[in-house]
Amino acid sequence: MQRLDWNALDEAAREQALRRPAQQTRASTAAAVAEIVEAVRRDGDAALRLYAERFDGGAPERFAVDAAEFDAAEASLTPALRAAIDEAAERIAVFHDAGMTEPYAIDTAEGVRCERILRPIRRVGLYVPAGSAPLPSTALMLAVPADLAGCREIALCTPPRPDGSADPAVLYAARRCGVTRVFKVGGAQAIAAMAFGTESIGKCDKLFGPGNAYVTEAKRQVALIEGGAAIDLPAGPSEVLVIADAGARADFVAADLLSQAEHGPDSQVLLVSDDEALLDAVDLELETQLAKLSRADTARAALQSSRSIRVDSIERALEVSNRYAPEHLILALRDAREWLPEVEAAGSVFLGDWAPEALGDYCSGTNHVLPTSGAARYASGVSVASFQVAITVQEVQPRGLLAIGPCAVELASAEGLDAHREAVALRLRAAAA
Amino acid sequence: MQRLDWNALDEAAREQALRRPAQQTRASTAAAVAEIVEAVRRDGDAALRLYAERFDGGAPERFAVDAAEFDAAEASLTPALRAAIDEAAERIAVFHDAGMTEPYAIDTAEGVRCERILRPIRRVGLYVPAGSAPLPSTALMLAVPADLAGCREIALCTPPRPDGSADPAVLYAARRCGVTRVFKVGGAQAIAAMAFGTESIGKCDKLFGPGNAYVTEAKRQVALIEGGAAIDLPAGPSEVLVIADAGARADFVAADLLSQAEHGPDSQVLLVSDDEALLDAVDLELETQLAKLSRADTARAALQSSRSIRVDSIERALEVSNRYAPEHLILALRDAREWLPEVEAAGSVFLGDWAPEALGDYCSGTNHVLPTSGAARYASGVSVASFQVAITVQEVQPRGLLAIGPCAVELASAEGLDAHREAVALRLRAAAA
Numbered sequence: 001m002q003r004l005d006w007n008a009l010d011e012a013a014r015e016q017a018l019r020r021p022a023q024q025t026r027a028s029t030a031a032a033v034a035e036i037v038e039a040v041r042r043d044g045d046a047a048l049r050l051y052a053e054r055f056d057g058g059a060p061e062r063f064a065v066d067a068a069e070f071d072a073a074e075a076s077l078t079p080a081l082r083a084a085i086d087e088a089a090e091r092i093a094v095f096h097d098a099g100m101t102e103p104y105a106i107d108t109a110e111g112v113r114c115e116r117i118l119r120p121i122r123r124v125g126l127y128v129p130a131g132s133a134p135l136p137s138t139a140l141m142l143a144v145p146a147d148l149a150g151c152r153e154i155a156l157c158t159p160p161r162p163d164g165s166a167d168p169a170v171l172y173a174a175r176r177c178g179v180t181r182v183f184k185v186g187g188a189q190a191i192a193a194m195a196f197g198t199e200s201i202g203k204c205d206k207l208f209g210p211g212n213a214y215v216t217e218a219k220r221q222v223a224l225i226e227g228g229a230a231i232d233l234p235a236g237p238s239e240v241l242v243i244a245d246a247g248a249r250a251d252f253v254a255a256d257l258l259s260q261a262e263h264g265p266d267s268q269v270l271l272v273s274d275d276e277a278l279l280d281a282v283d284l285e286l287e288t289q290l291a292k293l294s295r296a297d298t299a300r301a302a303l304q305s306s307r308s309i310r311v312d313s314i315e316r317a318l319e320v321s322n323r324y325a326p327e328h329l330i331l332a333l334r335d336a337r338e339w340l341p342e343v344e345a346a347g348s349v350f351l352g353d354w355a356p357e358a359l360g361d362y363c364s365g366t367n368h369v370l371p372t373s374g375a376a377r378y379a380s381g382v383s384v385a386s387f388q389v390a391i392t393v394q395e396v397q398p399r400g401l402l403a404i405g406p407c408a409v410e411l412a413s414a415e416g417l418d419a420h421r422e423a424v425a426l427r428l429r430a431a432a433a
Numbered sequence: 434m435q436r437l438d439w440n441a442l443d444e445a446a447r448e449q450a451l452r453r454p455a456q457q458t459r460a461s462t463a464a465a466v467a468e469i470v471e472a473v474r475r476d477g478d479a480a481l482r483l484y485a486e487r488f489d490g491g492a493p494e495r496f497a498v499d500a501a502e503f504d505a506a507e508a509s510l511t512p513a514l515r516a517a518i519d520e521a522a523e524r525i526a527v528f529h530d531a532g533m534t535e536p537y538a539i540d541t542a543e544g545v546r547c548e549r550i551l552r553p554i555r556r557v558g559l560y561v562p563a564g565s566a567p568l569p570s571t572a573l574m575l576a577v578p579a580d581l582a583g584c585r586e587i588a589l590c591t592p593p594r595p596d597g598s599a600d601p602a603v604l605y606a607a608r609r610c611g612v613t614r615v616f617k618v619g620g621a622q623a624i625a626a627m628a629f630g631t632e633s634i635g636k637c638d639k640l641f642g643p644g645n646a647y648v649t650e651a652k653r654q655v656a657l658i659e660g661g662a663a664i665d666l667p668a669g670p671s672e673v674l675v676i677a678d679a680g681a682r683a684d685f686v687a688a689d690l691l692s693q694a695e696h697g698p699d700s701q702v703l704l705v706s707d708d709e710a711l712l713d714a715v716d717l718e719l720e721t722q723l724a725k726l727s728r729a730d731t732a733r734a735a736l737q738s739s740r741s742i743r744v745d746s747i748e749r750a751l752e753v754s755n756r757y758a759p760e761h762l763i764l765a766l767r768d769a770r771e772w773l774p775e776v777e778a779a780g781s782v783f784l785g786d787w788a789p790e791a792l793g794d795y796c797s798g799t800n801h802v803l804p805t806s807g808a809a810r811y812a813s814g815v816s817v818a819s820f821q822v823a824i825t826v827q828e829v830q831p832r833g834l835l836a837i838g839p840c841a842v843e844l845a846s847a848e849g850l851d852a853h854r855e856a857v858a859l860r861l862r863a864a865a866a
Contacts, residue, residue, distance in 0.1 A: 084843035
């Protein structure tokens with residue numbers, strides 16, 4: 001990790017210090033994805049077969065997972081893994097359920113009742129990647145809130161394994177949450193299939209989930225095409241910013257940095273501290289722990305574009321964090337809770353020494369599908385609300401119209417919208433009669 | 434309006450019946466907008482001056498509205514208009530305030546506290562169009578929730594009038610809601626300026642508000658560019674769907690259809706009824722009311738692409754509506770409230786005979802910035818939440834880690850993420866020691 005002294009940096013250097021690893025989609029990726037999207041939109045399942053042969057080493061007879069495969073998957077898991085999936089699902093459900101948006105109604109004037117009602121998005125598509133490893137946790141993070149929202153048609157796509165089967169833990173997690181329309185399709189072609197529909201996979205209104213650069217680019221493209229699908233979040237490489245004080249444990253901090261760095265060579269980790277000795281100790285710990293890590297090469301690559309930043313105070317560290325707007329923010333501080341009010345933009349925050357980011361990734365109860373690349377400045381992580389629409393309602397009695405109608409007439413006149421004015425004025429005359 | 438009998442239509446004809454007027458941005462619009470966006474990004478205020486001279490007939494000395502212009506604007510309004518703006522703002526605030534997302538905290542396990550906290554988006558940009566008419570109501574619909582959210586930096590752009598001043602009603606509405614950074618800049622250049630920042634106008638994180646095809650295309654483009662800005666909603670021409678039964682008043686229904694049709698030639702209105710006589714009566718009323726309308730040409734153009742659809746039951750009418758997912762839905766039904774549970778997708782719903790859409794446009798209290806073009810299937814209208822981010826938080830005690838850590842270890846092992854596992858396992862060992 002590159003060591004920087006924030007105070008010694010000018011504005012341009014600070015900007016540079018917080019720059020993410022280049023995220024620009026290479027033109028070749030965009031073009032390849034556009035071709036896939038167009039082919040799937042045009043040829044449906046036939047195109048999915050073609051790409052399965054090209055990318056997955058063969059197309060399954062049927063893309064849809066059948067009951068037998070679900071049963072076999074469940075039977076193949078160890079009891080410990082089943083129990084862990086159950087436990088995580090339960091805790092995620094508890095947290096997400098408690099935060100659901102409520103309908104409400106209020107009389108804004110006598111005889112004028114205004115309301116907000118909630119509806120599930122009818123058709124949603126979940127993408128569960130399985131690039132370097134299958135991600136049953138992602139299946140939970142998407143399927144639990146979709147289920148709580150009450151979505152009626154939930155499709156889930158996940159890439160097939162070399163033997164043509166789907167990952168059993170992903171299948172177990174999905175069915176546990178009531179998702180049985182699971183398709184063994186991966187990559188950009190899965191996104192295109194859910195956005196436009198094929199013979200096997202019904203069209204979805206909104207797509208969710210992380211993925212590699214191809215999946216991300218496909219989501220971007222289908223969200224732009226008329227008749228495509230909405231998407232949850234602008235996705236990008238995962239990232240963490242750790243603020244640590246002199247009392248933080250260097251081994252804990254290093255472990256948290258590495259658990260982010262192992263995601264991919266384009267992951268970014270930032271460490272900010274007011275204590276030089278802590279920064280030094282973390283550097284040493286990183287080397288020690290890297291030596292024992294299976295994905296050390298990936299982590300080392302990510303650390304290359306990562307920085308440890310010396311600041312003159314924890315207050316300054318929070319400023320740096322708010323400017324960066326990290327996906328994950330760990331406050332490894334003695335008085336972490338006291339600093340929480342200063343957090344302006346982050347996906348998910350971890351307070352103190354005993355809340356490693358990995359808990360949030362799996363089973364604290366919060367969601368791990370979070371805004372990356374600075375999107376935490378304007379976007380939130382996935383929640384039940386991501387799977388719902390809010391509809392406003394107004395119910396007006398004649399006396400309500402008489403009360404607020406003149407205000408509408410005045411404003412419609414000011415805006416020169418005569419028909420708006422008349423729609424109210426006509427009723428005012430009728431109600432007064 | 435074209436009359437159709439839903440039962441007599443095959444699937445393709447039904448699809449056609451609910452098709453919006455062509456929304457494809459013409460390539461020439463996209464290219465012109467791309468040039469403007471690039472120029473503003475590169476040249477800042479200089480580009481804004483250039484476009485003001487080209488499109489607005491001259492650039493103001495300063496884009497920012499000063500206190501003197503605000504004062505003069507306020508003084509120039511009639512007391513009745515000031516009172517109407519005040520009254521609408523108050524009612525909008527009451528409704529939006531009551532629906533604000535609440536922070537919450539819950540122990541998902543003993544020693545594991547999970548929370549959601551809310552933060553205002555720091556820098557937001559509001560666009561208030563003034564094409565065919567100034568829209569003080571839009572200033573209220575954006576500024577009231579931005580103010581309630583607590584956004585610290587609120588910019589508002591609105592096109593200058595021919596004499597170089599801003600519309601006084603828009604200025605009064607803005608300042609009333611605490612928005613004083615108002616800039617006399619319109620069109621695609623205003624969107625680009627707020628997305629990237631210029632010498633006069635600071636960069637914004639998220640942009641809000643409706644606009645013409647150029648504004649809409651500019652929002653689409655800046656949302657795509659790395660370093661641009663997020664946007665509120667995919668915007669499109671305004672639309673209403675009215676479901677009316679035999680007991681509905683044809684004059685009310687016709688007035689509501691016209692108040693939508695006068696927005697623009699690309700607006701769309703749909704009338705769905707199980708009563709042929711009502712459809713006939715509305716046709717007649719449309720002609721009568723059109724004869725008295727100042728914007729009759731615009732409304733007539735919109736009616737050309739509009740339809741009145743005969744269905745065999747109100748239940749079927751709701752099916753048609755859910756499939757169309759209208760921005761505005763008027764239930765001109767004797768038992769409107771009983772049908773509300775059947776509404777799956779709509780921006781805002783108006784129950785009964787005495788709730789003209791124009792009330793929602795101005796002063797019932799609900800927001801009038803709503804999803805169009807079928808986006809109501811997956812998106813909601815603007816609310817306070819649109820101006821906030823939700824951040825999740827977890828605070829874990831050592832006993833909490835001991836309780837849920839093993840679950841994370843099991844899942845991290847299944848996913849092959851060793852560093853994730855170690856970040857938890859290391860702490861488990863420390864906590865047990």
